[in-house]
Amino acid sequence: MSTVELKMPKMGESISEATILNWLKKVGDAVEEDETILEVATDKVDSEVPSPCNGVIAEIRFEPNEVVEIGTVIAVIDASGEVTVTPSVESEVAKDKKQPEKEVAIQEKPIADKEFRSLNTGDNDGFLSPLVISIAKKENLSIEEVQSIAGTGEGGRIRKSDMMLYLKNRTYPLPSRPQAIAPKPAYNAPPINFIEGKDRIVEMDRMRKMIADHMVYSKHTSPHVTSYIEVDVTNIVNWRNQVKNEFLEKYGEKLTFTPIFVEAVAKAITAYPMINVSVDGDKIVVHDDVNVGMATALPSGNLIVPVVKNADEKNLLGLAKNVNHLANSARNNALKPDEIGGSTFTISNVGTFGSLMGTPIINQPEVAILALGIIKKRPEVITTEKGDEIAIRSMMYLSLSFDHRVVDGFLGGSFLRKVGDELEAFDKNRKI
Known part of the structure; x- marks a missing residue:
């Protein structure tokens, strides 16, 4: 089998890593040269990564929202057109074939970024790039303070320029503080009655998630x-x-x-x-x-x-x-x-x-x-x-x-x- 490694491309002199946003192809899919395979994001820009050759996706090594260093192999393409996969990949292919469309949609829901977790922020689907996280750590910003910054990137994403502008206009150094945690309720939340074929699920966009987090944080913080x-x-x-x-x-x-x-x-x-x-x-x-x-x-x-x-x-x-x-x-x-x-x-x-x-x-x-x-x-x-x-x-x-x-x-x-x-x-x- 003739294979070609797809590596995380270089996207600027100062960029050392990027975050995978979305895979447009899955294992077993045929691709053509220059056809877009996935979307990635840095603090500066979102980019599409094309296939370097004709072939079939044999292996995908990273999931959406994972941070990957530039030059790291993120996928393997069988240039002969006949995919031969490892057991782990075969299981993923079988899983994709068996799952109904609705379950696949749930599986592709973005997961919390590992670096995001390291800020002790808890689970959060809002995207923060590694560079933004690095700046937040260096400047001792709390997660609630970072989330209050209005992002000008795609979907309200916070960019480096947003962080720099915020820090420039910051009139008082606010030290990092843990987010207020609501007491665990003594009862289980009532189940949602979902009627198949009538009801539908709409995924929150990043801006809506940030608004939701900001509102909940405000109610937990301030006695209104x-x-x-x-x-x-x-x-x-x-x-x-x-x-x-x-x-x-x-x-x-x-x-x-x-x-x-x-x-x-x-x-x-x-x-x-x-x-x-x-x-x-x-x-x-x-x-x-x-x-x-x-x-x-x-x-x-x-x-x-x-x-x-x-x-x-x-x-x-x-x-x-x-x-x-x-x-x-x-x-x-x-x-x-x-x-x-x-x-x-x-x-x-x-x-x-x-x-x-x-x-x-x-x-x-x-x-x-x-x-x-x-x-x-x-x-x-x-x-x-x-x-x-x-x-x-x-x-x-x-x-x-x-x-x-x-x-x-x-x-x-x-x-x-x-x-x-x-x-x-x-x-x-x-x-x-």
Whole structure:
């Protein structure tokens, strides 16, 4: 038998290893020269590895998500076209033939990377390249801190440039801490009722897995408390309706409610700076910059949080330009690394989806997040010069979830009320 060894190709001067993402061929499959056999990933790029010759796959030596050094033999091809396999490979071929399609799909689910496990992170399907792991170890980053970094690679993958940008803007050294572990439940999780032929299984993409991990970590880390207020935003609604066309014609920018909300939040943070903090063990890190994150839904259905940097230093026009740019970039998957990192407080406009109110989960390592409900017209009792009257007003619920480790009811309630007061005090005669 004439065999050809397929080796992990060199993919750059500084690249010493790569991770196998997916095998497109299995043992026993015929391949043609230059036909793609597998996909591999480095910190810099994803690549397809072609077959060096015509033949049949005789042996596959590494599984998906395994890290392999450059130059290592990863597969063997029988160039004669007649595959002769070792017993172990024969068993794999037989296994592939016997398994139904559904079981094969489950078998190909990515497994936790060995280097990833060495960080004491536990099982996690999110891909971290060896280079990213190496940087994390060197800089003493905890896994939760690494997972909070917004990746700009394929499927939200964290790249070296993302790590470097994060470290450059890191204002306080946060030492590695073990991830909070939920107590083991005293009962077994109820089984999922899967109906063959009716129900279907959808594999989470990497970004969804990272979001899931981040949300669970936040609930395990921060004791959440949520407070609510109702706000009369009639002046804002009427003013915007009057000036939005003029605003667009004059500045070339759409005037949405979001920059007005961001402005009110920035003013409230200035009044209550202890809401603009992070927790590091028994220390409170007070942030000087007021960077407001905007939870934004992507076309894929996933969530991303672009950040309005130094929101307290911008006027309404500056905020409108910034908000529009970030929203458009998010929709077109064109956000830059520095536009999705460094938030110190987050807002989530759940009213966009028609929700009356929400109980948002804190965006770690922040300590509070504000949800804005739908604006609805309702009859309300208002006080005028003539006394109490019933009038049609535009009303909105605000809800603030805060970390009770460092934010007590007085601070949380006072901050939330300040946001509401800023919105209700909006000048209906404001000039653009």
